[in-house]
Amino acid sequence: MKFKVLLQEKEVDAKLINKRNVRHCYLRIIENNSIQITANKYFSLDEAKDLIKRKEQWILSHLNKKSSKISDDKFFYLGEVFEKKDFEGFDLISFYKSKAALVITPIVNNQAQIMQLFPKNIKYRNNKSRWGSCSYDNTINLNLNLLKFPANVIEYVVIHELAHIKHKNHSKKFWDLVEIYCPEYKKCEKLLKSF
Numbered sequence: 001m002k003f004k005v006l007l008q009e010k011e012v013d014a015k016l017i018n019k020r021n022v023r024h025c026y027l028r029i030i031e032n033n034s035i036q037i038t039a040n041k042y043f044s045l046d047e048a049k050d051l052i053k054r055k056e057q058w059i060l061s062h063l064n065k066k067s068s069k070i071s072d073d074k075f076f077y078l079g080e081v082f083e084k085k086d087f088e089g090f091d092l093i094s095f096y097k098s099k100a101a102l103v104i105t106p107i108v109n110n111q112a113q114i115m116q117l118f119p120k121n122i123k124y125r126n127n128k129s130r131w132g133s134c135s136y137d138n139t140i141n142l143n144l145n146l147l148k149f150p151a152n153v154i155e156y157v158v159i160h161e162l163a164h165i166k167h168k169n170h171s172k173k174f175w176d177l178v179e180i181y182c183p184e185y186k187k188c189e190k191l192l193k194s195f
Contacts, residue, residue: 001045005052007060016048027055029062061194078103079150093126096144100124104142104154111158115181117165131192132157134164149191156188 001016013034018041025039119140127143167174
């Protein structure tokens with residue numbers, strides 16, 4: 001049985017498969033923005049919808065993970081997908097290195113001016129785990145892979161690290177400061193976690 005559900009303003013295709021010999025209920029994320037529930041023959045449509053509502057956050061996070069994966073012949077740049085074949089002798093990290101100072105440095109300089117918090121230095125690295133960091137001498141390190149994201153997400157990471165110049169922790173005062181300059185920071189955090 002096919003049906004549609006609305007999860008945080010996102011319409012998702014769902015399918016309920018009732019099987020006689022199934023003991024438990026199984027919820028799976030399928031490609032193309034859809035979910036599938038396999039359950040026993042007594043499991044109703046209302047129960048399926050209730051299960052989806054209870055698992056809403058889990059479903060959305062896994063749908064985001066699927067949408068953030070693309071084939072090897074493509075890459076993300078500023079939130080858009082490009083074909084590698086359109087660039088001769090393409091190397092992704094070299095490409096991001098060539099763009100970092102042109103794209104991210106002006107964002108840092110602009111936000112530093114707005115926040116009146118100035119880094120000692122800006123460095124770019126191909127980090128595996130951190131999107132950014134701020135050292136005790138106020139050097140800001142930013143991940144080259146930030147260039148995969150739209151400008152507003154890069155801006156959030158920059159604001160986050162500049163806020164560490166004033167607050168070297170993740171205290172309430174730190175988050176209050178971040179929120180002043182990026183009220184939508186929670187949405188940006190969610191998108192960063194999906195990659």
